[in-house]
Amino acid sequence: MSIKIAIVDDKAINRQTVKDKINGYKEVSLVLEAKNGLDFLEQLKNAKHLPDVVLMDLEMPEMNGIEAIKISSASYPSLKFIVLTVFEDNDKIFNAIQAGAGGYLLKEDNAVSIIDAITNVVEFNGIPMSPSIARKVIDIVKYANNQIISEEEKSENEFLSDREVEILKELSSGKNYRAIGEKLFISPLTVRKHVSNIYEKLHINSRAQAINIAYKKKWI
Numbered sequence: 647m648s649i650k651i652a653i654v655d656d657k658a659i660n661r662q663t664v665k666d667k668i669n670g671y672k673e674v675s676l677v678l679e680a681k682n683g684l685d686f687l688e689q690l691k692n693a694k695h696l697p698d699v700v701l702m703d704l705e706m707p708e709m710n711g712i713e714a715i716k717i718s719s720a721s722y723p724s725l726k727f728i729v730l731t732v733f734e735d736n737d738k739i740f741n742a743i744q745a746g747a748g749g750y751l752l753k754e755d756n757a758v759s760i761i762d763a764i765t766n767v768v769e770f771n772g773i774p775m776s777p778s779i780a781r782k783v784i785d786i787v788k789y790a791n792n793q794i795i796s797e798e799e800k801s802e803n804e805f806l807s808d809r810e811v812e813i814l815k816e817l818s819s820g821k822n823y824r825a826i827g828e829k830l831f832i833s834p835l836t837v838r839k840h841v842s843n844i845y846e847k848l849h850i851n852s853r854a855q856a857i858n859i860a861y862k863k864k865w866i
Contacts, residue, residue, distance in 0.1 A: 649768050652678035652697035654686045654714065655730075656706040660753065664701060664730065667757040673765055674699075682706040683714025696722060699764050701730040702747070704738055712738075712745045719746040726767045730760070739779060743854045748772075750779045762822070770823040770834050773853040779820075805847050806865075813840045815866045818857045 651674050655661045661679055668674055677695045680686035683706060690696065700718075704711040715727050728749035729742045739750060748767045751760060766772035806814070816826040823834040823841070830837070845851055848859055860866045 648673055648675040649699060649764055650675055650677045650695055650697045651764060652676075652680065652686065652700045654680045654683065654700060654706070654711065655703040656682050660703065663753070664760070667760060671757070671761050673761055683709030683711060683717075686714055687718060690718060690722060697725065698768055699726045699728060701760075701764075702727050704729060704731045704733055704742065712741050715742070715745040715747055728763055728767060730755075743852070750775045752779070762824075766822045766824065770838050772822040772824075775820050806844065810840055810844050810847075811865055813837060814844060814856060814860050817841070817853055818860055818866050 651668075653661050653664050653676065655664070658681075665676065668676070678686070678689055678693060678697050680689055685708070686700075687709070702711040702715060711729060711731070718725055719727070726748045727746060728751060729747045730751050730753055731738070732753050733739075742750060749763050749772075751763055812830065813826060816829065821829070823837040827834045827837045841856075844856060848856065850856055850859065
């Protein structure tokens with residue numbers, strides 16, 4: 647069964663560009679198209695089929711993408727969001743992740759990258775990012791945690807196994823579960839299990855938080 651997607655962008659030409667990119671890929675099917683966040687929320691109320699993944703623009707009139715993600719995430723927790731935008735602004739990246747975005751891609755990314763990101767968030771609960779965005783996320787974390795860590799805090803890494811620390815390092819580089827599995831010669835499902843263990847041990851629920859803690863405690 648194909649993954650149901652929605653495209654939210656205020657410019658018709660941008661929506662069409664995305665549709666042209668994904669056209670022909672049997673992995674996905676378009677079930678909703680909206681011109682801004684408010685239009686998206688209104689269409690969700692009467693949608694025959696809710697999308698699995700929403701490709702969300704950020705800057706839109708009436709309601710921007712970040713507000714739309716916040717509101718719809720609360721009302722429809724099954725939805726997964728991938729920001730698809732031209733912006734590489736640190737504040738926008740951080741705010742989108744805080745709002746609940748499960749990925750962050752640039753509109754210039756090719757069709758293969760978009761399709762891979764969609765399948766990644768659905769099948770492996772991954773957090774796909776364009777390479778340039780992943781680097782910015784790391785820079786944000788480094789800047790936010792440029793402080794001295796006590797010996798007591800450092801010792802907390804003993805709660806993680808060597809393999810979990812290794813996977814945490816790969817997560818911080820922006821790799822998805824599939825890429826991590828290929829590098830470490832394990833399956834994506836095994837990677838997912840390790841990540842789940844990491845989240846549980848650190849009492850977190852997102853990649854951004856994991857990277858934040860890892861840099862704060864100088865594990866990576």
